[in-house]
Amino acid sequence: xxxxxxxxxxxxxxxxxxxxxxxxxxxxxxxxxxxxxxxxxxxxxxxxxxxxxxxxxxxxxxxxxxxxxxxxxxxxxxxxxxxxxxxxxxxxxxxxxxxxxxxxxxxxxxxxxxxxxxxxxxxxxxxxxxxxxx
Numbered sequence: 210x211x212x213x214x215x216x217x218x219x220x221x222x223x224x225x226x227x228x229x230x231x232x233x234x235x236x237x238x239x240x241x242x243x244x245x246x247x248x249x250x251x252x253x254x255x256x257x258x259x260x261x262x263x264x265x266x267x268x269x270x271x272x273x274x275x276x277x278x279x280x281x282x283x284x285x286x287x288x289x290x291x292x293x294x295x296x297x298x299x300x301x302x303x304x305x306x307x308x309x310x311x312x313x314x315x316x317x318x319x320x321x322x323x324x325x326x327x328x329x330x331x332x333x334x335x336x337x338x339x340x341x342x343x
Contacts, residue, residue, distance in 0.1 A: 210299055212292035215321075215341050216254070216261040220274045220287040224251060224266040227284070231255045231262065245320055249273045252320050263290070263320065288327070288337035296324045296342035308332045316342070 221227035224242060232239040238256040245252060249272035255262035265287060267275045277287060293299040296316045304310060309329035316324035319341055328338040 210293060210302060211340065212294070212343065214260050215290040215292050215339075215343075216263045217289055218263040218265050218287045218339070219284060220277050220281065221264050221266055221284040222278055222282065224253060224264060227264045227266075228253050228255075231264075237262075243320060244268055247317060248319070249275075254320070288339050290325075290339040290341055292343040293340045294343065296326060296340065299340050299342075300326055303328065 219227070228239045228242075231237040240254040240256070242251050242253050244250075246268060249268050250265045251268045252266075253264040255264065265274055267278065274287060278284065300310055300314065300316070304314075309332055311327040311329060314326075316326050319325035319339070321341065324342045326340050328340065330337045
């Protein structure tokens with residue numbers, strides 16, 4: 210069902226400093242910040258040959274990652290995103306196998322302009338999983 214690894218998301222307390230680390234220290238191509246109000250985050254993508262790193266920072270007081278950063282003040286890996294061909298087929302198969310889809314179960318448009326869903330970390334060895342339709 211899942212395809213390639215689309216990105217690894219890292220929650221960061223300082224978006225500019227994190228982007229500078231990847232750009233200036235590691236020499237990576239780093240995108241401009243993009244606000245995603247529906248998800249409560251600002252993101253920057255670090256482009257790699259085989260995948261992306263998504264740097265995520267809270268956008269507003271109700272941000273979905275604010276609590277994560279309160280527990281992990283230095284930041285850390287927040288989720289893994291895998292590609293799927295059909296988000297609805299993936300959702301229905303996951304649900305039929307007892308996996309929990311977060312939110313109302315309906316895909317939202319993610320940072321790449323494509324439908325995404327998040328899966329409960331307790332169902333995936335403690336890792337928050339995002340699936341994105343490609």
